[in-house]
Amino acid sequence: MYAYGSAEAEYTEFCITTQIPSEYIRLALSDGQPASFQRLRVQCRGAPPDLRGMSPGLQAERILSDPYLHEIEIEAYDLQDGRVQSGWAWTEAPGIPPQRSMLAYSYSDDGKLQRIVANSELGGTRTVFAARTKTSLKQLSSTLSQRIAGRIIEALQKASFDSPLVVVELPYHPPDNYFPGVVPCTQADADRMADLCLVVAVDPKRWIELVEEDFAPDITEFADRIDYIEQSQTGAKMVRQAARMVTEFGRGQPWAAENFVAFAIDWEFEGGDLAEILKECGADGKTLREWKQRGWL
């Protein structure tokens, strides 16, 4: 449901089955300019498990007390000369600590918004908006693949491993995030692994973390553009292209095993296509057969 007033606009979405308001968004205006933004979203589109039979009050209490059942976004804007110059944001989302950020806005000479950067109180900077450039999506994807692959290779070369790397997983999470993590798996790890789900098999302390902001504003623009055209496959191609470059470079390197493969995957939606994904990321037939025999495929 949409509701409009001179000083606010509201969006309300609810789940008919559970009778729970699944999403509520409010934009408050001051003299026609945005003053604040509020959003609350309930996980599972308003149908989280184990809430049946509860009173609405208890349901609300349960949803708000469980950080995995809701998301909250708050933004307050500072207007100067008729446009937002800075802002103040509060975020609560599953898996990350609640945090407050300062938003910095930058504009081009002709007044077009170019970039919004969130500086978190917990440390860290993230470009949350980047204006669309004239670069084609294909070119943007190609550039990002090369840059990400280059940085991964650099990180793998710098790291020290007790045995050569057999596989490197690049987990990513479309459509929210196309910037991959790096999970290296050595020969020693591989010998005791039952499957190729490295995010489970390898201790997170051994993951290699790249800094996403180093790839801004390109990565932000890329994600925004494919989100707009709803083509998450384009994002998948970009990450897998990066993985393929790492695979091709890694073969023959002292830190990589003979059949080394780097692959990018979102286990939630792509787990069933593992063999195809490995092939796309540069795994040859011999490697696939070998891994099938090991029970990894």
Next chain:
Amino acid sequence: MQVREVGSGAAKREAHEGLRGTARRREIDQVLVWRLEFGLRRHAIMVAVAGWPICGPMDITEDLRQDLLARWKALFDRMSLLAEAAGRGLRTLYATGDRFGLKAYTPGKFPAGGRTSMTRSLGATTGCTYSTRPDVLFTWPCAIPSIKSTGKECTRTAVRKPSIPSSA
């Protein structure tokens, strides 16, 4: 520099504005606020010194958060009214849509197969998906009760978002 100012929200606060300008020019490193009344709170938060706004004792984001929670909780009481209004709106949309020109919602009158601008816009706003099968009109995760109850052909066969169970 020392700034002391008392005034209502409507009055122009010259001293306060001067302080903000000085802070923006980075001519001062820190601001010590020894008394912050309610009316000054929002402006004080927006004074940026060394990249960080001063946060008053009552943070504006916390106020907005509490306001959001109160509004969201109040929606539970408005659920039945909202559902009825949503159903009414959708029925009107179907009946008066330029694409179909139907006087009233009539099951089975939609063109079989193919996506239309009407169904795309409905999909975007309601999360439901238009089926290309002639025997299935719509599929949706959170059913639209008015249409569900009137259309015998309507069956729940798919969901748009994988996170929503198809049995919902």
